Amino acid sequence: MLFRSVYERDLPWLAPGQPVEVTTPSLPGAVLRAPIRFIDPNLREETRSAVVRVELPNPTTLPDGSPNPLRLKHRLFAEGRVTVELPGTLTVPRTAVLSPGSEPLVYVELGHGHFAARKVKLGRGGDTAWEVLGGLKEGEIVVTSGGLLIDGQAQIQQPMNHP
Numbered sequence: 001m002l003f004r005s006v007y008e009r010d011l012p013w014l015a016p017g018q019p020v021e022v023t024t025p026s027l028p029g030a031v032l033r034a035p036i037r038f039i040d041p042n043l044r045e046e047t048r049s050a051v052v053r054v055e056l057p058n059p060t061t062l063p064d065g066s067p068n069p070l071r072l073k074h075r076l077f078a079e080g081r082v083t084v085e086l087p088g089t090l091t092v093p094r095t096a097v098l099s100p101g102s103e104p105l106v107y108v109e110l111g112h113g114h115f116a117a118r119k120v121k122l123g124r125g126g127d128t129a130w131e132v133l134g135g136l137k138e139g140e141i142v143v144t145s146g147g148l149l150i151d152g153q154a155q156i157q158q159p160m161n162h163p
Helices: 008-013 147-157
Strands: 002-007 019-023 032-039 049-054 079-081 091-093 105-111 114-119 121-125 129-134
Touching (some): 002 008
Antiparallel strands (some): 019 079, 032 049
């Protein structure tokens, strides 16, 4: 069995029955596969995480009946990886999103070296991408590297308001 703490922001990506690939330093190169069996509906307040249970086989005997030393030891450190495919979802690379204040934004290419800041509504975040729920259309080109530089330059070029 494997119990894994999963951060609150990652819980929307998970569901019971979903396959998990588990690796552990004690079994170098081995990838164990098993489905998610349970997701605790209660979050731990101090870590904003929940327990996810994956049950891995760890037989004490081999198929021929001979003893099998347990490969998975009690309190073993392991990592789980879940691969998620979301058809029809608009995403942007995590590197494209800037978060000045409370509203995330991206810079969209307008052409001829011009860019515009665009507020976006984000959904679920993955390791490399954010789901975009609003503020962008499919096919628009967003800045994925150098957004902070463009943002800084845009702030310098804005006329200052003096009383």
